[in-house]
Amino acid sequence: MERPGVAVTAGGPIAAARGLCACHVCQLVSRRVPEASVAHCPRCGARLHFRRPGSVQRCWALVIASYILYIPANVLIMMETGSLISYRRDTIVSGVVHLWKTGSWMIAVIVFIASVAIPLLKLFSLTLLLISVQRRSTWNPRQRTRLYRLVEAVGRWSMLDIYVVTLLAALVQLGSMATVKAGPAAVAFGAVVVLTMFATMEFDPRLIWDPLQKEEFHD
Amino acid sequence: MPDRTAQLIACHDCDLLQRDIQLNPGCYASCPRCGAVLYRNATDSVDRTLAYTLAAAMVFLGANVFPIFSIEVQGDRSAITLFEAVLSLWNQGMMTISLLVFLTAMVAPAVELLSITYLLLPLKLGKVPPSYPLFMRVLQFIEPWCMVEVLMLGVLVSLVKLTNNFRVIPGMALWSFAVLTLLLAAAAASFNARDVWSQLDAKWNDQVSP
Numbered sequence: 001m002e003r004p005g006v007a008v009t010a011g012g013p014i015a016a017a018r019g020l021c022a023c024h025v026c027q028l029v030s031r032r033v034p035e036a037s038v039a040h041c042p043r044c045g046a047r048l049h050f051r052r053p054g055s056v057q058r059c060w061a062l063v064i065a066s067y068i069l070y071i072p073a074n075v076l077i078m079m080e081t082g083s084l085i086s087y088r089r090d091t092i093v094s095g096v097v098h099l100w101k102t103g104s105w106m107i108a109v110i111v112f113i114a115s116v117a118i119p120l121l122k123l124f125s126l127t128l129l130l131i132s133v134q135r136r137s138t139w140n141p142r143q144r145t146r147l148y149r150l151v152e153a154v155g156r157w158s159m160l161d162i163y164v165v166t167l168l169a170a171l172v173q174l175g176s177m178a179t180v181k182a183g184p185a186a187v188a189f190g191a192v193v194v195l196t197m198f199a200t201m202e203f204d205p206r207l208i209w210d211p212l213q214k215e216e217f218h219d
Numbered sequence: 220m221p222d223r224t225a226q227l228i229a230c231h232d233c234d235l236l237q238r239d240i241q242l243n244p245g246c247y248a249s250c251p252r253c254g255a256v257l258y259r260n261a262t263d264s265v266d267r268t269l270a271y272t273l274a275a276a277m278v279f280l281g282a283n284v285f286p287i288f289s290i291e292v293q294g295d296r297s298a299i300t301l302f303e304a305v306l307s308l309w310n311q312g313m314m315t316i317s318l319l320v321f322l323t324a325m326v327a328p329a330v331e332l333l334s335i336t337y338l339l340l341p342l343k344l345g346k347v348p349p350s351y352p353l354f355m356r357v358l359q360f361i362e363p364w365c366m367v368e369v370l371m372l373g374v375l376v377s378l379v380k381l382t383n384n385f386r387v388i389p390g391m392a393l394w395s396f397a398v399l400t401l402l403l404a405a406a407a408a409s410f411n412a413r414d415v416w417s418q419l420d421a422k423w424n425d426q427v428s429p
């Protein structure tokens with residue numbers, strides 16, 4: 001059973017406003033002169049930054065690249081299945097529909113969530129977060145931080161279809177009665193998963209809260 | 220620990236500066252502004268994490284040595300291990316996907332398990348592993364890429380898909396993966412990076428200035 005959390009002294013100041021900087025590797029808080037060009041964490045030696053440098057630009061680049069790759073991932077063939085009696089070429093969506101029609105509702109729902117809903121949720125959420133941060137929005141920062149944590153938590157599950165294709169393709173290839181082949185969409189889809197994961201890591205959630213402050217923090 | 224109470228912490232999600240307070244065992248501190256979990260008090264976290272990790276390492280070996288499942292077609296039986304699946308995809312010309320599966324399902328969990336053992340086993344024996352900041356970084360970097368629980372779900376989905384057309388026999392690795400998923404989750408839940416850092420630092424200082 002989980003015990004209730006204790007809220008530590010509420011309403012304190014922002015670390016960056018005090019010239020203090022939390023190390024992104026070991027979380028140690030140390031003092032940093034804003035003008036000094038390079039500072040390193042006294043504990044682990046990582047470069048210190050008040051905010052992740054170039055976070056918004058790099059996150060945008062990764063998100064846009066993912067949007068572009070999302071198209072071939074959904075239009076191209078994900079999996080080819082062939083046997084003596086039937087031959088199918090499935091995209092991600094037609095694969096889900098086929099599962100639904102053949103009565104595997106549970107599996108259809110799981111694959112739909114992992115391969116369609118989660119990548120879209122990630123891309124839309126990151127876009128929303130990036131736009132709101134760039135416009136220095138002060139709208140509901142707590143909810144937006146929660147959204148970021150959700151994106152972070154569910155991201156890896158979209159790898160599901162890649163694993164399924166791998167296992168089926170390898171196993172069925174050995175039997176002589178049927179074939180399963182991974183299609184070109186698998187490559188595009190894998191790239192979308194990896195790029196959106198990098199985009200999520202690149203985003204600095206502290207930027208959501210900075211507009212509540214008078215000062216601006218960089219680097 | 221008198222100096223710990225004076226320590227400051229900054230919330231990793233909203234940068235709110237806060238004072239570190241002593242918690243009762245099993246409790247956690249959360250950020251009053253954004254709700255992020257800041258740290259927990261898990262006094263036996265090193266022992267527990269190490270136990271789960273060593274168990275997971277053994278199960279991981281089993282999960283990679285034994286076949287995941289096999290199918291039977293007219294008396295012909297074919298079985299694959301995870302590595303054979305990766306290899307088969309590589310030979311079919313899907314190098315990128317093959318590499319992606321290899322890295323997320325085999326390399327990342329292996330690196331994670333080895334790093335935790337490298338850090339915690341000496342700590343448990345009262346020693347400091349050399350260049351521990353590097354390994355703490357490796358651990359932090361590799362963690363999001365270790366996807367054993369997703370692979371486990373992938374195995375189950377494949378299993379259901381195959382039963383439509385084939386007779387499927389679950390292999391030893393299937394059970395190993397199920398246990399591995401649970402052990403990795405337990406290890407991750409009991410691992411306390413903040414605690415490990417401070418314990419390693421304390422030991423390191425003792426060694427440097429005896």
Ligand SMILES: [Zn+2]
Binds near residue numbers: 023024025027028
């Ligand atoms: Zn550090």
Ligand SMILES: [Zn+2]
Binds near residue numbers: 231233254
């Ligand atoms: Zn916070």
